[in-house]
Amino acid sequence: MRKLFKLPFKSCFTSAFFLSILAMGLTMSCDNRIGDSVFNPDLFSEVEQEALGDQIFNALTSDISPYNVLPVEDHELLYRYIDQLYLQSYRVLRSTDNWTKSRDWRIAIFEDENQGAFTLPGGNIFISTGMLKAFRAEYELYYLLSFENALMNNEDIYIANIASFIENTIDLEELINNPDRARALEIGIELYEEQSFSAFEISIIDESAMELICESGAWRNDGLVQFLSRLNPDSAWMLSRPSVINRVDEISSISTQLSCNNTIRERTPNFYIDELLPLIP
Numbered sequence: 001m002r003k004l005f006k007l008p009f010k011s012c013f014t015s016a017f018f019l020s021i022l023a024m025g026l027t028m029s030c031d032n033r034i035g036d037s038v039f040n041p042d043l044f045s046e047v048e049q050e051a052l053g054d055q056i057f058n059a060l061t062s063d064i065s066p067y068n069v070l071p072v073e074d075h076e077l078l079y080r081y082i083d084q085l086y087l088q089s090y091r092v093l094r095s096t097d098n099w100t101k102s103r104d105w106r107i108a109i110f111e112d113e114n115q116g117a118f119t120l121p122g123g124n125i126f127i128s129t130g131m132l133k134a135f136r137a138e139y140e141l142y143y144l145l146s147f148e149n150a151l152m153n154n155e156d157i158y159i160a161n162i163a164s165f166i167e168n169t170i171d172l173e174e175l176i177n178n179p180d181r182a183r184a185l186e187i188g189i190e191l192y193e194e195q196s197f198s199a200f201e202i203s204i205i206d207e208s209a210m211e212l213i214c215e216s217g218a219w220r221n222d223g224l225v226q227f228l229s230r231l232n233p234d235s236a237w238m239l240s241r242p243s244v245i246n247r248v249d250e251i252s253s254i255s256t257q258l259s260c261n262n263t264i265r266e267r268t269p270n271f272y273i274d275e276l277l278p279l280i281p
């Protein structure tokens with residue numbers, strides 16, 4: 001059982017109680033029942049999650065995918081830079097948990113003005129061009145990457161959430177053991193278009209993301225404060241990762257409490273605006 005970025009409750013009963021009261025409609029029990037079966041958040045090991053995530057990633061970036069993923073060879077500089085940032089973010093998780101240490105977590109950028117981003121089991125991430133255009137500084141993008149990492153790494157929220165809308169978790173086990181590109185594509189589309197979390201769960205992940213940023217580098221950990229107002233309330237990311245009413249105030253408060261002394265916004269002034277934005281179609 002991994003220890004980083006777990007729900008901050010000491011028992012299943014306490015977790016269920018507080019989540020049921022505070023999670024704005026989140027339904028959860030100590031049994032985590034899905035239909036007639038009992039779902040265990042530890043059902044899939046990290047290695048199995050990696051295998052599942054890689055299958056889905058390959059399907060979503062294949063010629064049968066409905067998403068227009070930018071080819072790496074045509075956008076080498078854009079991918080190289082975001083890959084570097086992403087590695088800085090995820091290497092803390094990869095080194096401290098049971099993930100495969102030699103496996104890279106991959107990035108796919110898809111062309112869509114809808115502001116969206118989602119992480120697959122095992123850490124591969126998709127980001128829309130519309131989302132990338134919402135940022136004005138590197139530390140804002142770094143917040144998004146770290147947020148998605150922290151979300152994926154919290155099995156009590158992320159894996160349990162997947163099981164809540166995948167009709168039968170046996171399908172996931174089947175896919176892990178018997179690769180099926182068509183089925184992997186279906187699940188990947190479901191993850192992006194149907195997966196959503198409660199505002200309370202997102203507030204938990206915000207704090208985990210800020211802790212991760214403090215551990216992984218020198219970037220400021222309050223990037224969300226700057227870019228949140230630029231996001232369309234009806235965008236894919238905002239609808240699937242809703243905010244509590246005072247989210248910006250909470251972020252500012254947590255940043256002060258963490259006191260990690262991270263101050264870097266950009267490597268050089270206006271780097272994101274001058275160097276990165278022109279690379280985004």
